[in-house]
Amino acid sequence: MPAEFHPRTKVTTESIFSRMSRLALQHGAINLGQGFPSNPPPGFLLEAARRALGRVDQYTPPPGLPALREALAEDLGVTPEQVIVTAGATEALSSLADSLYGEGDEVVMLEPYFDAYLPQTLMVGAKPVLVPMRLQPTDSGSPGGGWELDLEALEAAITPRSKVLLLNSPYNPTGSVFSREELEAIVALARRHDLWVISDEVYDELYFGAPPTPLRTLAPERVFTVGSAGKRLEATGWRIGWIVTPPGLAPEVAGMRQWSSFCSAAPLQAAVAEALPLARAEGFYAELRESYGRRKDLLAQGLRGMGLEVFEPQGTYFLTVRMPEIGAEVLVQEARVAIIPGSAFYASSPPPQGLYRFAFCKTADDIEQALERLERFLRVRG
Numbered sequence: 447m448p449a450e451f452h453p454r455t456k457v458t459t460e461s462i463f464s465r466m467s468r469l470a471l472q473h474g475a476i477n478l479g480q481g482f483p484s485n486p487p488p489g490f491l492l493e494a495a496r497r498a499l500g501r502v503d504q505y506t507p508p509p510g511l512p513a514l515r516e517a518l519a520e521d522l523g524v525t526p527e528q529v530i531v532t533a534g535a536t537e538a539l540s541s542l543a544d545s546l547y548g549e550g551d552e553v554v555m556l557e558p559y560f561d562a563y564l565p566q567t568l569m570v571g572a573k574p575v576l577v578p579m580r581l582q583p584t585d586s587g588s589p590g591g592g593w594e595l596d597l598e599a600l601e602a603a604i605t606p607r608s609k610v611l612l613l614n615s616p617y618n619p620t621g622s623v624f625s626r627e628e629l630e631a632i633v634a635l636a637r638r639h640d641l642w643v644i645s646d647e648v649y650d651e652l653y654f655g656a657p658p659t660p661l662r663t664l665a666p667e668r669v670f671t672v673g674s675a676g677k678r679l680e681a682t683g684w685r686i687g688w689i690v691t692p693p694g695l696a697p698e699v700a701g702m703r704q705w706s707s708f709c710s711a712a713p714l715q716a717a718v719a720e721a722l723p724l725a726r727a728e729g730f731y732a733e734l735r736e737s738y739g740r741r742k743d744l745l746a747q748g749l750r751g752m753g754l755e756v757f758e759p760q761g762t763y764f765l766t767v768r769m770p771e772i773g774a775e776v777l778v779q780e781a782r783v784a785i786i787p788g789s790a791f792y793a794s795s796p797p798p799q800g801l802y803r804f805a806f807c808k809t810a811d812d813i814e815q816a817l818e819r820l821e822r823f824l825r826v827r828g
C-alpha cells in the first residue's frame with residue numbers, strides 16, 4: 447500500500463475560477479468568469495519592469511524589496527516596517543492564517559465568501575464560521591446592491607474560540623463597500639471580543655461611489671490589511687501582494703512568510719515600487735474607475751434589458767445577476783459565456799437561487815458579445 451496523501455489535500459480541489467477559465471477555453475466561450483483584465487498592464491508598469499530585468503534579479507529580503515516597502519508605506523500612510531510584500535494576496539492571506547490561527551480556533555467570515563478563505567482556514571486546522579449576508583430585492587434601496595451586513599448575526603457567531611474576523615471590502619463577490627458606520631460597528635465588536643481582524647482590501651482603488659475607509663485607520667492595533675498590485679495595476683499574474691500589519695507586529699508574520707516563497711519576484715517588486723507613486727500622481731486609479739464604471743454600466747444595462755435582476759456593485763469588477771436557474775456549465779457550453787455560479791461562494795447556508803457573478807474587467811467588445819450570446823440563448827430557451 448503506497449503512502450497516502452494527508453487528509454488536508456481533500457480541501458484543495460480545482461478552484462471554481464480555474465475551472466470556469468478552463469471550460470471557457472475548451473468551449474470557445476467569452477470569459478466573464480475569472481476576474482482578470484483582458485488588456486495588458488499600463489505602459490509605465492511594463493517599462494519599469496523592463497528596466498528592472500538584469501538589474502534587480504536576486505533574492506530580496508523576505509519582507510520585501512526596501513524600495514517597494516517604502517513606496518507602499520508612502521501610498522498607504524503607514525511605516526515601511528509595517529509592510530510585508532507577498533506572492534499575491536493569496537499568499538498574504540495564507541501567511542496570516544499561519545501566523546494568527548490554527549487548530550481549535552474559529553475564523554468568522556461572511557457568506558458569500560471569496561473562495562480561498564475556506565481552504566486556507568481548513569488547511570491550518572481552524573474552523574470557518576460563516577455568517578450569511580442578508581439578500582434583499584434590488585429595489586429595496588439597500589446601498590450594498592441588495593446585500594446587507596447583519597451585525598447581530600455577526601456578533602452571535604462569535605464564541606470563546608473565535609480568533610479572527612475575516613472581512614473583504616470592496617467585497618468580492620457581492621460588490622458591496624461597507625460604510626464607515628458599518629466598519630465602526632465591526633471594530634467595536636472586534637474590540638469587545640478581542641479578535642484580530644484581517645481586512646482583504648485588494649479592490650481598494652476600485653469603487654464607484656465614496657472611497658472605502660481602510661479598516662486599519664479605525665483600529666490600527668488589531669487590523670491586518672491585505673492588498674494587491676495585481677488588482678491595482680492590472681497585472682494579476684505578477685503575484686505581487688502585501689500585508690500591512692499593526693505597528694510592531696510585522697516580524698512574526700514576515701518570519702512565517704519566508705518559508706512559503708521566501709520572497710516575491712524581485713524585478714516585479716522593483717517595477718511596482720516605481721509604478722505606485724506614478725499611478726497616484728498621474729490619476730491612473732481614477733481612469734481605471736472611469737473605465738470600469740463604463741463597462742459596469744454597459745453590462746448592467748444589457749442584463750437589465752433582458753429583464754434580469756442586477757445587483758449593482760459599489761466596488762470591485764464583479765456584478766451579480768439573478769437569472770433562471772440554468773447552471774454555469776450549461777451556459778459555458780451552450781451559450782458560450784463563462785460566468786461564476788453564485789452557489790460557489792456558499793458553503794453553510796443554502797445559496798440564493800439563480801445568482802451568477804459576471805466579471806466586467808474585460809473589453810467592451812467581449813461584454814457586448816457575451817450579452818448578445820446570452821440574450822439569444824435565453825430567448826431560444828424561452
Ligand code: GLN
Nearest residue numbers: 463464479480481482618
Ligand atoms: N480574484 C479573482 C476572482 O474572484 C480570481 C481569483 C483566482 O483565480 N485566484 O475571479
